[in-house]
Amino acid sequence: MNKKSSPIRSLAVGLATLLVLVVFAYGFSVTNINFEETRSERRVASLTRILRALAHPKIFDYQFESVNVEIPFYLGCPEGGVEVPDVDRSGAFILTSAGCAEPKGTIVIEGHNFQGNSSGPINFIGFSAEAPEGVLLQVGNFQADAQGNFQVEVTLPNRQVRAEPQAIRVTGRVRVGGPEISREAQITWEKIVETVFMALLATTFGTMIAIPISFFAARNLMAEVRTPLSNLSLSLIGWPLGIGLGIKISQLLSAWLTPLFNSMAVTFIGAIIFPVLGFLFIKWRVSKQKEDAELQFSDRLVNLLYTLVALILAIASILFLGKLLLQVGSYLTPNKEVPLYFIRKFIFQVGDIVAMFVPVVAALVSGGILGGFFGKIGQMISDKLPPARGKILTLIITPIAGALIAVLIMQGVDWFYEFNNPAITLQWPAITGALTGLVLAIITAPKQSLPVGIVLYGIIRTILNGTRSIEALVMAIVFVAWVGLGPFAGALALALHTVASNAKLYSEQVESILQGPLEAIQSTGANRLQTIVFAVVPQIIPPYISYTMYRWDINVRMSTIIGFVGGGGIGFILQQNINLLNYRAASVNMLAIAIVVATMDYISSVLREKYV
Amino acid sequence: MLEIKNLSKVYDGGVQALKNVSFSVEQGEFLAVIGLSGSGKSTLLRCINRLIEPTNGQIVWDGQDVTAASQDEMRLVRRKIGMVFQHFNLVTRSKVITNVLAGRLGYVNPLMSALNRFPKGDIEKALSQLDRVGIKEQAYKRADELSGGQQQRVGIARAMMQEPAMILADEPVASLDPVLAHSIMQYLEKINKEDGVTVLCSLHFLDLVHRYADRAIALNGGVLMFDGPPNKIDDEKFREIYGKDAERVG
Ligand SMILES: Nc1ncnc2c1ncn2[C@@H]1O[C@H](COP(=O)(O)OP(=O)(O)OP(=O)(O)O)[C@@H](O)[C@H]1O
Ligand SMILES: [Mg+2]
Numbered sequence: 001m002n003k004k005s006s007p008i009r010s011l012a013v014g015l016a017t018l019l020v021l022v023v024f025a026y027g028f029s030v031t032n033i034n035f036e037e038t039r040s041e042r043r044v045a046s047l048t049r050i051l052r053a054l055a056h057p058k059i060f061d062y063q064f065e066s067v068n069v070e071i072p073f074y075l076g077c078p079e080g081g082v083e084v085p086d087v088d089r090s091g092a093f094i095l096t097s098a099g100c101a102e103p104k105g106t107i108v109i110e111g112h113n114f115q116g117n118s119s120g121p122i123n124f125i126g127f128s129a130e131a132p133e134g135v136l137l138q139v140g141n142f143q144a145d146a147q148g149n150f151q152v153e154v155t156l157p158n159r160q161v162r163a164e165p166q167a168i169r170v171t172g173r174v175r176v177g178g179p180e181i182s183r184e185a186q187i188t189w190e191k192i193v194e195t196v197f198m199a200l201l202a203t204t205f206g207t208m209i210a211i212p213i214s215f216f217a218a219r220n221l222m223a224e225v226r227t228p229l230s231n232l233s234l235s236l237i238g239w240p241l242g243i244g245l246g247i248k249i250s251q252l253l254s255a256w257l258t259p260l261f262n263s264m265a266v267t268f269i270g271a272i273i274f275p276v277l278g279f280l281f282i283k284w285r286v287s288k289q290k291e292d293a294e295l296q297f298s299d300r301l302v303n304l305l306y307t308l309v310a311l312i313l314a315i316a317s318i319l320f321l322g323k324l325l326l327q328v329g330s331y332l333t334p335n336k337e338v339p340l341y342f343i344r345k346f347i348f349q350v351g352d353i354v355a356m357f358v359p360v361v362a363a364l365v366s367g368g369i370l371g372g373f374f375g376k377i378g379q380m381i382s383d384k385l386p387p388a389r390g391k392i393l394t395l396i397i398t399p400i401a402g403a404l405i406a407v408l409i410m411q412g413v414d415w416f417y418e419f420n421n422p423a424i425t426l427q428w429p430a431i432t433g434a435l436t437g438l439v440l441a442i443i444t445a446p447k448q449s450l451p452v453g454i455v456l457y458g459i460i461r462t463i464l465n466g467t468r469s470i471e472a473l474v475m476a477i478v479f480v481a482w483v484g485l486g487p488f489a490g491a492l493a494l495a496l497h498t499v500a501s502n503a504k505l506y507s508e509q510v511e512s513i514l515q516g517p518l519e520a521i522q523s524t525g526a527n528r529l530q531t532i533v534f535a536v537v538p539q540i541i542p543p544y545i546s547y548t549m550y551r552w553d554i555n556v557r558m559s560t561i562i563g564f565v566g567g568g569g570i571g572f573i574l575q576q577n578i579n580l581l582n583y584r585a586a587s588v589n590m591l592a593i594a595i596v597v598a599t600m601d602y603i604s605s606v607l608r609e610k611y612v
Numbered sequence: 613m614l615e616i617k618n619l620s621k622v623y624d625g626g627v628q629a630l631k632n633v634s635f636s637v638e639q640g641e642f643l644a645v646i647g648l649s650g651s652g653k654s655t656l657l658r659c660i661n662r663l664i665e666p667t668n669g670q671i672v673w674d675g676q677d678v679t680a681a682s683q684d685e686m687r688l689v690r691r692k693i694g695m696v697f698q699h700f701n702l703v704t705r706s707k708v709i710t711n712v713l714a715g716r717l718g719y720v721n722p723l724m725s726a727l728n729r730f731p732k733g734d735i736e737k738a739l740s741q742l743d744r745v746g747i748k749e750q751a752y753k754r755a756d757e758l759s760g761g762q763q764q765r766v767g768i769a770r771a772m773m774q775e776p777a778m779i780l781a782d783e784p785v786a787s788l789d790p791v792l793a794h795s796i797m798q799y800l801e802k803i804n805k806e807d808g809v810t811v812l813c814s815l816h817f818l819d820l821v822h823r824y825a826d827r828a829i830a831l832n833g834g835v836l837m838f839d840g841p842p843n844k845i846d847d848e849k850f851r852e853i854y855g856k857d858a859e860r861v862g
Contacts, residue, residue: 286721293684383682516701520767523661524774525691525718533726534714538705 053583057591061182062175070169074100076161094170103158114148118172125167126159184585192592195569198491199555206498207548214506217460225453228382229444230394233401235375242370246363250315261323270320278313304373315362322354387446395441402437403430467500472558476567490567494555509543549604556600560593613639619669621655629655631834642804644825645814651831653814657780661693691718694771698783700763704756711755711766712738715773741769761792768799781813797824
């Protein structure tokens with residue numbers, strides 16, 4: 001590199017410097033940087049107060065015994081002076097250097113006969129029209145010696161001069177008994193437990209959903225997924241049909257079975273019989289399975305029917321098991337004071353979750369079953385039929401699929417925007433979808449396989465990236481609106497964020513596995529599921545564990561502040577304490593956060609080292 | 613039994629790795645595939661079980677057109693063709709026995725195998741295959757605890773679990789020392805002679821070709837340059853295959 005110095009070069013450097021200056025000047029002005037403010041006495045004083053309070057976390061508390069001593073005092077000396085009244089010297093008493101003083105004047109206060117080492121505030125009690133008992137104005141503090149004597153100089157407040165006497169009150173306090181855990185610390189403990197479990201649940205459920213998604217977001221696995229158009233169109237028709245069928249089946253089943261749930265005995269028997277029946281049925285079917293390549297259309301149809309029977313048995317089993325949980329839960333103690341009460345609550349909750357997810361799972365599974373079945377038929381159209389007949393069938397199927405999908409998408413959009421206009425939600429999408437399908441069917445050659453996998457990969461990646469870019473704090477606001485204030489909203493927000501972030505991270509791990517073992521397993525004739533289980537899963541276990549730990553760490557961190565938007569946990573209390581200027585309590589909260597985060601950080605790094 | 617007709621492969625980047633390659637292989641033959649690095653040996657072997665999609669041409673195996681097979685039919689073809697790799701391609705974090713059992717994946721019930729449940733007969737078979745290659749004691753170790761030579765034996769055992777009619781071996785000994793190379797080649801020879809399994813094996817060293825192969829084919833820049841018994845490779849043929857400046861060693 002040879003640098004030549006030239007006037008133009010120098011000019012360029014000068015201009016660049018100027019530009020940087022302008023940028024920073026603008027930055028200062030928009031961020032309201034104002035160091036004058038930081039030096040102002042008022043600001044410094046309040047900063048000092050807060051920092052000092054923060055330095056005294058209120059972890060322990062003492063019981064105090066206190067004594068109030070009051071003497072009359074004239075603010076503004078009346079003409080002729082004041083009489084110094086006799087004070088009762090039998091108990092604690094105070095004396096002032098003068099019986100009166102001007103506002104902002106200084107006096108010396110002496111105290112005697114207080115309890116040894118007692119301390120407390122010195123207040124001026126001013127007259128107020130609104131408050132008959134007067135307003136308390138703290139003018140100083142005292143700390144008595146071991147004999148209970150003290151002497152302090154205090155400055156009186158700047159208040160209206162009055163002819164009537166006002167008063168000075170000294171409150172002497174002594175600790176009785178040892179230190180106790182403060183109420184603030186107890187609340188902090190409760191909330192920090194809530195926080196940690198919120199993070200645990202969010203991480204667990206988020207990860208459980210993220211793992212299957214991550215396989216669909218991995219380019220190397222999805223690139224191989226190519227299907228002919230007939231397969232794609234038919235499975236696109238099959239999925240919505242299957243989803244509808246699944247919802248219908250689970251509705252009908254729970255309607256039929258509900259009368260049986262009245263009796264605990266019947267529920268118990270059902271919860272045993274149905275799973276056993278389902279298991280035996282599936283085992284029997286599996287043993288009779290033929291090779292995929294040998295299956296005729298009629299075989300596939302029979303297979304479909306058997307699979308649906310298995311699905312019905314499975315849903316019935318889950319319904320029975322869920323109800324059994326609820327009934328067992330109600331037999332356990334209903335007494336909230338009993339320590340094991342939370343187990344009853346847990347069983348109830350699990351039963352409830354099962355009941356809630358049965359239709360969803362049934363819909364997805366039966367969507368998969370029908371989608372797969374229709375797809376296989378499409379595959380057979382492409383593989384087995386003569387190209388001309390295949391093409392004609394494809395020309396019929398694809399427009400139907402296109403119309404169906406377009407209508408379904410527009411129904412979804414309609415939910416958000418409430419068009420209430422069938423032209424927009426029905427006719428137009430049907431026509432455009434059908435036309436798109438038709439064009440697609442015309443331009444694809446018979447047997448040509450389409451890169452369905454890569455398209456699906458693109459869609460999933462886009463959704464994940466979009467979801468990931470929304471902070472969990474923002475998601476929490478939406479969930480608070482849905483399920484109300486509290487840790488449940490926070491856990492849902494963190495779980496959703498975990499799904500999006502970890503699915504992306506996991507899928508990158510899938511993309512970086514060694515291709516060799518994958519090739520080797522494929523060459524044995526393994527199908528896609530087997531290839532994933534035998535070649536992909538063993539390779540990704542260590543990074544998956546490590547990322548899950550990492551996410552659990554992040555979630556604990558996030559859950560400490562998710563309370564700021566109402567998501568429950570320690571953040572909720574911290575924010576309240578800050579708003580109430582309760583800095584010593586806030587300090588306890590922050591300390592707890594620091595300890596938990598540091599501990600989590602340490603544990604997760606140790607575990608990661610161990611597993612990776 | 614295997615017939616390759618005008619096979620061509622052009623990679624996405626535009627590299628033509630195979631040009632109009634045609635040859636056929638008889639049942640029970642031990643065929644060596646030779647050629648310089650980059651001449652297309654791996655591409656050829658991987659086209660045969662369609663780990664790589666051929667661009668053009670036909671592969672007929674046992675009377676079936678492999679290039680036209682559907683995905684489901686392809687699984688049935690693949691499970692009868694074992695494959696052995698230069699870098700062994702074991703799943704190193706899994707146990708040796710799991711790696712060997714993976715050879716049965718084309719036969720067993722997909723659902724049960726996904727739960728790692730294999731028929732008892734298959735497990736016994738896996739152990740006896742390991743016994744055959746002399747590493748039965750290592751069955752329950754993790755694959756990455758084994759030495760290179762032992763890993764390649766696991767690779768062979770995995771291929772043999774497929775009860776293959778043919779084995780494709782892509783430079784099976786290139787990452788092993790000469791002594792180990794001979795022991796691995798002897799296993800392949802044994803499989804070929806005793807079990808009558810056809811072997812297609814790409815090799816770098818001509819002495820190995822002379823010692824083990826019935827027949828050799830040679831590729832240069834994706835073009836088939838030679839097809840005949842190894843002892844027919846004279847100096848002139850050698851230069852055609854390996855280039856003008858090449859010198860015979862050994
Ligand atoms: N996935 C790929 N994408 C693009 N080009 C490839 C790919 N794989 C191989 N090639 C190219 O195809 C040609 C043949 O490669 P191939 O791996 O078949 O050679 P080879 O004879 O097995 O070589 P080696 O002895 O080094 O293994 C080479 O020029 C290589 O660069
Ligand atoms: Mg190679």
